[in-house]
Amino acid sequence: MSLPTTMKAVLVEQTGGPEVLQFKTDYPVPTPAEGQLLVKNNICGINYIDTYFRTGLYPSPKPEILGREAAGTVAAVGPGPNPANFQVGDRVAWLATGGYAEYSAVSVGKAVKIPAGVSDEDLMGSFLSGLTVLTLAKETYPVQAGEWVLLHAAAGGAGFLMTQILKSIGAKVIGTAGGAEKVALVKSLGADVVIDYRSEEGKDWVKKVKEVTGGRGVDVVYDSVGKDTWEGSLEAVKRKGTIVWFGNASGPVPPLPLNKLSPKCVKIARPTLFGYIETREEFEFYVNELFRLLQSGQLKVKIHKIYPLEEVAQAHKDLEGRKSTGKLLLRA
Ligand SMILES: NC(=O)c1ccc[n+]([C@@H]2O[C@H](COP(=O)([O-])OP(=O)(O)OC[C@H]3O[C@@H](n4cnc5c(N)ncnc54)[C@H](OP(=O)(O)O)[C@@H]3O)[C@@H](O)[C@H]2O)c1
Structure with a gap:
């Protein structure tokens, strides 16, 4: 050549x-x-x-x-x-x-x-995005069937794939998305509840999350929006729950006093894909899982x-x- x-x-x-x-x-x-x-x-x-x-x-x-x-x-x-x-x-x-x-x-x-x-x-x-969501759902917080998960920006590049992975695990998914078209898309993936967090009704998405989970809050929040959602995510997570902040679409989460986590004994994580796939073995593990999901048609x-x-x-x-x-x- x-x-x-x-x-x-x-x-x-x-x-x-x-x-x-x-x-x-x-x-x-x-x-x-x-x-x-x-x-x-x-x-x-x-x-x-x-x-x-x-x-x-x-x-x-x-x-x-x-x-x-x-x-x-x-x-x-x-x-x-x-x-x-x-x-x-x-x-x-x-x-x-x-x-x-x-x-x-x-x-x-x-x-x-x-x-x-x-x-x-x-x-x-689905490559960078899919590898990311696999690491988030399997390593950052290993999601279990039946758990409530709050996923922001669920219609986006990562969110579209993450919704499917979470549903395939058997989690109960509350997705947020901006606008009717995005909401319909996330619903079509099987999300249990989808909130249009930009609409008048959906602006108080924390309240809706509390209602849906019987006042308890979610087991885990996956938040890639950052600046605009971090406080709500902290409110929406359950006692002893986990928040995974993995992006800054609206700007970064500001420096957070750790004592904000104390009242509910909340765990937080701030992961990056590249930290999970540093070795060839780790890279191939997730790549092979992604290929399997694509070839079997399980991941759209x-x-x-x-x-x-x-x-x-x-x-x-x-x-x-x-x-x-x-x-x-x-x-x-
Ligand atoms: N940590 C990692 O290793 C890793 C790897 C991949 C991706 N990420 C993160 O995951 C997120 C998604 O990445 P992506 O490439 O798939 O993008 P994307 O989700 O396709 O696009 C970002 C979405 O964020 C939402 N959003 C909320 N507030 C926003 C604002 N103020 N400005 C712009 N968008 C806003 C929008 O959805 P709505 O209109 O529905 O609100 C938008 O469509 C990003 O934060 C990215 O940094 C992290």
Whole structure:
């Protein structure tokens, strides 16, 4: 395969709004270093974390190409270790950085061959997001059948998958979502109660959660909204319950005095996917579980829209403007 020297890519040179995403047509194609693959990306996932790096909420060196995951074809194999025996032409998915581009150089350790029967689109609709929700439901707090779970932003990229995983475990799910269309979507996944937390009626979602759980509160809250919901989440959790804060869609949870947890003996967690899949064994464990769920049809994927690379700024606006359901993707 002869490789070009330049490619299309989206560069961020300084932090800011979607306008700092610069579409380039002549960006240098990277050279795979030791232990890396050069992948010709087909589909790249857009995740909320990309906006945190763009705005500077999460500091990262600039200039930077965003994009933590993509699916494509191995274009070259760098020198050094290659334990999974990747070959040029293999269809692979990867987790790293630099996905908003035609080519990415990524570690062999976080790349995996895509099995037959799983499309690039379905995998990017569920790869980073699906691995995250599996770790949240199995490790951060191992959800049990019959437990009450409150899940915010249940119609989003992660939420759409998490609702299904929680229902497959047999949990009783209270989802929140903004707007009638999102509420209907979450209901269609089998959520027991769905609250439109942006509506007049749903604004007091804590009260509704208390009513539904007989005044007790939920066993666990999965809160990726952060700033706007953290106080309500603390009210809605039961005595001896757990709150998992795993994102900042509305801004980060402010510094929290620990004695706020005392009255109800609440446990809190602030996990990140990458902390759960550091070793190859951990990575493969969750990837294989995800492949099994996709191949068996047990996990449905919803793609909001596939944007061309040059429309990435619009994709970020749609994601941050709460206009999307399911996952936003880019075609490289
Ligand atoms: N810790 C980890 O390892 C990890 C991994 C993956 C994702 N995450 C987190 O999970 C969350 C979901 O990520 P995603 O990529 O799947 O995004 P997403 O859920 O598709 O989009 C975010 C959703 O959050 C809701 N939201 C509430 N308040 C908002 C506000 N002020 N501005 C924007 N959105 C708001 C919106 O849904 P409504 O309109 O229904 O309110 C919006 O659609 C993010 O917080 C992300 O950081 C964490």
